Amino acid sequence: MRGVNLNVFDFDYDLEWAALFMNACEKIYGRYGSRDADSANGRLSLAGFRYAMEQALAAHGRETPQPEPRTPQRTVEQFAAARRVKDHACIHCHQVLDFEHERLSQLGQWRREDLWLYPLPENIGLTLDIDQGNRILRVDADSAAAASGLRAGDVLxxxxxxxxxxxxxxxxxxxxxxxxGQIELAWERDGKAHATPLMLRDDWRVSDISWRASVRKIGASPPVYGEDLTLAEKKPLGLSAKHLAFRQSPFVSKAARQAGIQQNDIIVGVDDKDLQMTASQFAVYVRLNYQTGERAKFNVLRDGRRLGVTLKLPASPAY
Structure with missing residues (x-):
């Protein structure tokens, strides 16, 4: 990302892959690339990419290209945190968000709400067609989208x-x-144009952000790591399908090792809370609910015994 004008190349920097469709004057016609916590590529398809490109070309053909107003240059090198990265070392896309979080924290302006980036269509009750990204496949009952009058088959x-x-x-x-508040929608049904507002509901941006690399620099560092147990492994332990349960990996962090965590310990909670989540979601839970230096009791299963291991939570590593 060195030297890239962030005011022009403005996209979800946590993505592994993203495309922008633009002309020589830096006018952006559209974007392609999305993911969720379930899969890095489950929302991508060649057909969907082609459709988005065709729509961008059509938009380009409808106008006479004019120079875009000069966009102020804003680069990742302007962040103070970037100066700690070695010369000529790569600055990855997600580090743009890392550096911005650090900047806001130092100014006392960082908010937890800043983590809920690029809300998915499902956040307003829509499921879109992967092969035609503006066609609605499903509208969730009692959702904001349903209340706005949208139906399956409509085209945004x-x-x-x-x-x-x-x-x-x-x-x-x-x-x-x-x-x-609300957003304004323009859409088509059976070739006829419609326009309607969509009322946004409380906490509408919140979703599973456990996949985001930029979250890993927030809050206290979770000192335990491992793979989720399967349903077959959880059942004899008396745990429900969605109950937190992951096996500590062979690499045991210094903080965990000093507190008494061992390889193959099964982590099932923290501070006796009943948590319904995955190991990745648990890492985010710790970051959002605990501060660096705070003491937390990790609930552990070891050789059929339930233990409580208390440790001081370390800071997330800095650049």
Missing amino acids: RQVNRQPVASIADLQYALQRAPAK
Whole structure:
């Protein structure tokens, strides 16, 4: 990301892969690339990529290219945190978010809400067609989208005047939506154009962010790591299918080892809380609910015994 103008190349920096469709004057016609906690590529397809490209080309053909207003140059090197990265070392996309989180924290302006980036269509009750990213496959009952009158088969055209041809386009529009209030939708049904507002509900941006690399620099560092137990492994332990349970890996961190955590310990909770989540979600839970230096009791199963191992939570590593 060195030297890249972030005001032009503005996208979800946590993604492993993303594309922007633009002309020589740096006008952005659309975006492609999305993911969720379940899969890095489950929302991608060649057909969907082609469709988004075709819509971008159509938009380009409808206008006479004009130079875009000069966009102020904003680069990752301008962040103070970037100066700690060795010269000529790569600065990865997700580090843009890491550096921004650090900047806001130092100014006392960081908010927990800043972590809920690029909300998915499901956050407003929509499931979109992967092969045609603006076609609605399903509308969740009692959702904000249902209340706005959308139905399966409708085609989104704009959200808050942002053209939509892909899931990424919708996410880009939702990223810029207010925390409360409404957004304006333009859509088609059976070839007929419609427009309607969609009322945003409380906490509508919240979703599973356990996949995001930028979260790993937030809060206290979870000192335990491992693979989730399977349902077959949980059953004889008396644990439900979604109950937290993961086996400590062969690498035991210094903080965990000094507190008494051992390889193959099964972590089932913290401070006796009943947690329904995966190991990755647990790591985010610790980061969001505990501070560096705070003491926490990890609930552990070892050789059929339930133990409580208390340790002081270390800080997340800095650049």
